[in-house]
Amino acid sequence: MVVTIPRLGNTYLAAKALFEALEIPYIIPDNNSKSTLETGARLSPEEICLPFKIMMGNYIECIKKGADTIVMTGSCGPCRFGEYCELQMKLLKKLGIDAKIIVIDSPAEIGKEALWNRISEISGASSMRRMEKLKSLYQAVNILSLADQVDATAHHLAGYERNKGECKRLLTECKSEALKCNGPVSMRKVLTKYLHNLKKINVDKTRDPISITLIGEIYSMIEPFGNLDIEEKLMEYGVSSIRHVTTSWWIRDLIFKPLKLNSPDVRINSKAYLPYSVGGHARESIAHAVKAEAEKSDGIIQIYPLGCMPEIVAKSILPTIRKEKDIPVMTLVIDEMTGEAGYLTRIEAYLDMLEARKKRRLIV
Ligand code: SF4
Incomplete structure (x- = not known):
């Protein structure tokens, strides 16, 4: 067994450490790049979300290097992510690639036994106690x-x-x-x-930099390639940024979900605007937008891949939050055609507006 994972934020570091400790052969995907996306997009349905295409690119690149088992996270939720593994398995099979996909999902969704069996399938490749x-x-x-x-x-x-x-x-x-x-x-x-x-x-400490809260679809939050490196750009502009959706948060959320003790702040903060799940992390986006005011953020940036259904729902609620909390919101939608120059221009214009707004407020 030679294991690989999709490139997703910091997970490559944890996976490398884990597979080395377990002495399981592994291949970590290289940084996501235009060529990863091109490879994935060529093989994926045109209308599927961007993360699917990038992941397919990761798999193909790693399979070429010798990987035969893909470990990914799953979801039975109402958005397309629930179909990712099935569709990816079918696509790989169609290409004549005999790779196994092991999906790690919440025990609340697949049951403790199924989860344990899937984990055992991976850990069984290690001879450790x-x-x-x-x-x-x-x-x-x-x-x-x-x-x-x-x-x-x-x-x-950075601010x-x-x-x-x-x-x-x-x-x-x-x-x-x-x-x-x-x-x-x-x-x-x-x-x-x-x-x-x-x-x-x-x-x-006397500086009062622009502070931005980042919200949006989980892949666009966690994987820098999925948001065109927005955090790095904000650092270069001397802006402080906050992002609550991380892989370690996602694991904590997954563990406490069966006990209904996961992310109580999300449930509380989103209750007045979106009291139920619509798939993806739309509730988190709403909760974190509400929280942005208490965190004294100057603005919110929502990022999601083109056609992301849960974030489209969140986007339709954000104008109400913007009005009630008096906090500016900008939405950036990403797909494989998004050009970096136009993307940067929008961010710069938004930061200029926030700067001017902040100065005006200080004078008043
Ligand atoms: S959350 Fe959005 S981008 Fe992610 S799989 Fe669901 S619909 Fe696609």
Whole structure:
């Protein structure tokens, strides 16, 4: 068994650490690129969402390198994500590729036994003892959480740094050093070191930078290629950004879902606007938009792939939140035709408007 995963935010670091600890052969997909998307788009139905196409590109690239088992997360929810694995399996079969897809889904959706069987299918490839496997899994989850903390700290402090570009530089160095590590122990040390270094950078606490809350479809939130690297761009502009949807949040949410103890803040904050799930993470988008006001954000940016049904529902509710909470909202819709220049122009114009609005408010 040679395992691979779709490239999705920081999961590649946790997967690398886990498979190394379990001594299971693996292939980590390269950074997503135009060529990954082109490969995936060529093989996917034209009208399917962007994440599907990028994932297909990941699979093909890794299968060419020798992967034969794909581990992905699933959902039985009402949006197209519920169909991803079935459709991807059929497409691979049609191409004559004999790869296995193991879907890890919430126990609330597929049952504890099915989930356990699927996890055992992967862990069965390791000769380690059960306790060692559980320890490795715990370490991988911990790595994911640390990597998300490093991201969040860099994205927040970028608005306060005295040495321009320091947060971005540390973040880039952290990811590249972590990728060179062998196993979870050394990777944990690297991530902890960079988290510490980021917290120690020279900041100007008197600054009052523009602060943005990012909301939207989960792939566009977690995977930089899915949002055309918006967080990196905001760091370059000296803007602080907040994003609550992360892979470590998603795992916590998944674990506590069967007990109905998952993300109580999402349920509370979205209740007045969207009291039930419409698939994807539309409820989270609404809850985080509501929360943005309390977090003193200057504006909200919603990002989603073209045709994303749950986020279209969220978009239709956002004007009400914008009016009631008096907070500007901009929506960016991404597909394979989105040009970077036009995308950047929209972000810059929005930031200029927020800056002017902030100054006006200070004068009043
Ligand atoms: S959340 Fe949106 S982009 Fe993601 S699978 Fe569902 S419809 Fe597609």
